[in-house]
Amino acid sequence: MKKTVQPLETPGGSGVPGGSGVSRRAFIRNATVAAGAIGAMGTLGLAGCAPQKSSEADGADSDGPGTFAGDTRMTASADGLVPDTTADITYLPRRGEYPTPAVEAPPTTEYTCDVLVVGGGLTGLNAAYAAASAGKSVILAEKGTPGYCGLSAWPSCTAYYDPELDADMDTWDHYMRNSCDCFANLNWEDAWCAESKEAFERLQQWGWIQSYDRAADTEFWVDGNIYHDDLKGYKNSVPDRRRVFCQVLDDNGVTTLDHIMITDIVEENGVCMGAVGLHYQSETFVSIAAKAVVLATGNGVIKPMGYPIGSDTYDGVWIGYNHGLPITGLEFEDFHMTTSYAPSNSLTNNAYPYLEPVWPTGGTVSAESMSKQKKVNERYTEFANGFNLEYNDITLMDGEESGAAASVASTNGNESDPRKGKMTSPLPKGHVYGAAVGMSVHTAAGIWCGVDDLTCATGLPGLYAAGDGTNGCYVGGPCYGAQRGSTSSFMSVQGFHAGTYAAQYADGVGDVTLPQAAVDQLKEKALQPTTLERGYHPEWIKEVLHSIMAPGWMNWGGATEETLNAALTNITTLRDLVKDKIYAQSGHALRQAHEAEHLLLAMELKVRAKLERKESRGHHYRKDYPSRDDKYLYFLTMTKGEDGSISWGKVDLPERWTGDVNADYLARYPVPQNPLDAKLHYPEAN
């Protein structure tokens, strides 16, 4: 059924059950999502909130909201009234808001623990849980609040493998090879098959998964609810699943440090001894001595529109690379591309079905159908022929086919399979994802931990890497799709492994004290953006990167040696220009300054890897090398050399992962990677 997308209506009225009759305390109890985090921090909770002084530079001359002078931040100069560029301000109108208050520093800035987990997504949550269950003292540091950041706020279903219902392992391996361009890490795939059901049940037990067959069947569903005009209508009656994260951490005795960005790990004598970071809002440096550190920092994206994961900025890749660890898989990143003339916001694009509090369960990975999935073919054609300018032509999926989960959870017609696809609310159909440039194809990019590794141990003792965009393990190969729907359970599995092995490692380590000289140096580096009088704003750097990386000729439109070299020139020029000159005029921008530096490095590595891989595979499409070339049937790694230059490595894959390399091209790769590949190798497609 075809429907025109309705413009989003701003919800009116209070819409709150109980309205003003409910006491404020009751509201707070219901509404506060981060109780654990707040308790741990002691700074952000209501109890800990001493009256805060308004920042002097930020329009504090006005005590009331809505005064014009306070909004525009004009200041007198020789040229008359000009915008005050010295203040920590937003330049967009904020009429009606109070001036931006300063944030108090956390009471504690030096921490010690057995295991530090960096990142509060599904990977970090499971890592922290595993380490805490092993009796370790655990700290979890998160840039925002656990559960609400990165990709873990947005998965659409959680698949698991069931030996009774799914294909046998040999067939499964065959599907995985075919759907992952003979590139999938089958060791981790085995682990997923063995442990994903347990992971699913863990998430279910925690309350993160709520079991409804279809969103439309729940009591929260409002009839005639087309495209979430009335999302708020049922949101108040159902708990937001994301708050479960903080509760689980709290229940398991994990100390949560929210709004802390880990800027680097502390390495001394070739061993990881902890990490340092910033309570960036108050521009406060913190250090954490830890026997073992688990990086679970997620992937990265330059422009979050379309898929709201802007807090993912390749933090783990930056840390790993700068500590001499091999980085892999970046050439395959990017798959959320659009050919629709879609608005640049996620709510009319993609976030709605993920935002709704009804959480559909289950889903199985239909490896068979995924092995036939088109690669970049379809989108390329639309790019080459010009865009669909009819915004209204974005149609809504309806009925059984609708819903993110339904799209992934095929059970091959088995109605009794408990993992049958669940229906979320209608969502737009078409390539409306928007430009999440850099976004992962899941688990390809990150720190390379080795062919046989299932422990997440990096080459640096004491440092573990886990999860999407941090551990480049290729469980889904270089393609998005084969593991579709199973990423949330795989992250849980891999996070659990990392936490378990980090805890074991911590058993063999004595008390850790951070070396003061190294910490002082890292402190200077972390706060450096605040010491500049002028420099380049991180927002500007992100915008320039977006302009360089986003166009179709950098990815699914077909990159070439020329387009990649042009991009590389732009990136290295930008890199050299802004080196040590990214400045932060506020705590908010201080975090962004570090993020921009991380993104800049990741995009340089990505373009270099795309240049190096002279073939097309997965979501890496080279127009000048349009087919898979088994000469490149290896993982590329990039390691920072002593002199700062990149040292290249290649990892040969076990035969079980690659299959018979002498087999016919069509047998190995049943689906054309792109239209040029189709012309060359697939007579039926022509």
Next chain:
Amino acid sequence: MSVIRQNLDSCIGCETCVNVCPMDVFRMDADHMKSVIAYVQSCQTCGQCWLNCPTDSIGLQDAEVSFGINYGR
């Protein structure tokens, strides 16, 4: 499109938006017991603040700013 203030009077200072925002858009003004939309330029319109705001103080403006910035990339 971004977060907007629908009704500042109804803000009860519960800090939910401050905590759930992955992009650090909000600050808490404890003197007035109100949240502050401090860095709206970082808003990615994920809607979590809006969804979780218990008093509909937070809204989302539906004006489409930079309509086509995504397309073709």
